Amino acid sequence: MSTIKVENLSKSYGDVQALRDVSFEIPDGEFVVILGESGAGKSTLLRCLNGLTQPTSGSISIDAEEITGPRDDVAMIFQQHYIIEQMSAYGNALTGSLNRTSFGRSLLQWNDREDKLAALEALDTVGLLDEAGQQASQMSGGQQQRVGIARALVQLPNLLLADEPVASLDPASAESVMGYIRDAADERNLTTLASLHQVNLAREFGERFLGMKDGRLVFDGYREDLTIDVIDQIYGDIQTESIRSGQEVDA
Incomplete structure (x- = not known):
């Protein structure tokens, strides 16, 4: 188990800013799903968390020990x-x-x-x-x-x-694999x-959700908080209309 603390995390690749002043804290044992369109900063955030990418500014700590490289x-x-x-x-x-x-x-x-x-x-x-x-x-x-x-x-x-x-x-294999990860x-x-890029799958298995857009953290909440309006904020009108019509959402 580990408590994660991310403070004012930013990451730039030249003129491209992949992460912009991201902050959140995750307690021991929590299952968190990161949502966002391609290029929102999800992968960069995870690479910073595992020490493969060094942030431009800000910090990440695990149990109060700052991450400076792979662990x-x-x-x-x-x-x-x-x-x-x-x-x-x-x-x-x-x-x-x-x-x-x-x-x-x-x-x-x-x-x-x-x-x-x-x-x-x-x-x-x-x-x-x-x-x-x-x-x-x-x-x-x-x-x-x-x-x-x-x-x-x-x-x-x-x-x-x-x-x-x-x-x-x-879809069937994706649901099975996510079930094993959650178990x-x-x-x-x-x-x-x-x-995850499949919103419906995220809602099925996620406990807490972080919404990323343009490198910023725009949502941090739990399943009951992940409303249509929030999904619209993260993804936009096309994905929101897909959810209203009951279709699977890929973003």
């Missing part, structure tokens, strides 16, 4: 799962322990017993224990992303980040931030 206790699930297709689901999950063992030992599966058990437990969490020995290249896109989730869990994080984790999946976070009481 072993922060795990990331990406849109592209980046698993090793020639390895089994179990072998891929086991690479999540690279922060505790060498790549060579992990490749040969010479990991400690605790890491091996953690890999099996993580695969069980995402419903893939029976497929532990299956080669990743033979798995569907949804299964491969679940292997990516298992790998992140084996890292034994205190903070779990997910950057558009279901953007490339069909994993709940089981481990993991502080979690996930960016």
Whole structure:
């Protein structure tokens, strides 16, 4: 578990300002969904949170310790799962322990017993224990992303980040994968931030929501606060009309 505090965070890439004076605080164990159009600053925010990108100004702290670079206790699930297709689901999950063992030992599966058990437990969490020995290249896109989730869990994080984790999946697979992410976070009481572009999916699985627009935080609230007017503020009229008509919303 981790308490996250973001204060006056800004990030510029030359003349482009990706984040503009963003501030919020997330208590231990909360599941937060970041909403916003493409280019709103969602991915930049997550990259700052995992230490891969340094902010231009402002600060991020985890349990009162400022983030200055990548941390072993922060795990990331990406849109592209980046698993090793020639390895089994179990072998891929086991690479999540690279922060505790060498790549060579992990490749040969010479990991400690605790890491091996953690890999099996993580695969069980995402419903893939029976497929532990299956080669990743033979798995569907949804299964491969679940292997990516298992790998992140084996890292034994205190903070779990997910950057558009279901953007490339069909609706049924996307709902399934989001369910596994939410279940994993709940089981481990993991502080979690996930960016999503499907508003209806976000409303189904999110607990708290951060709305981003043009690099600014324009909304911070819970499910009951995520009204049509708020979605209009984040996305605009086209997405709002889609929600009113009952259609799935992709932004």
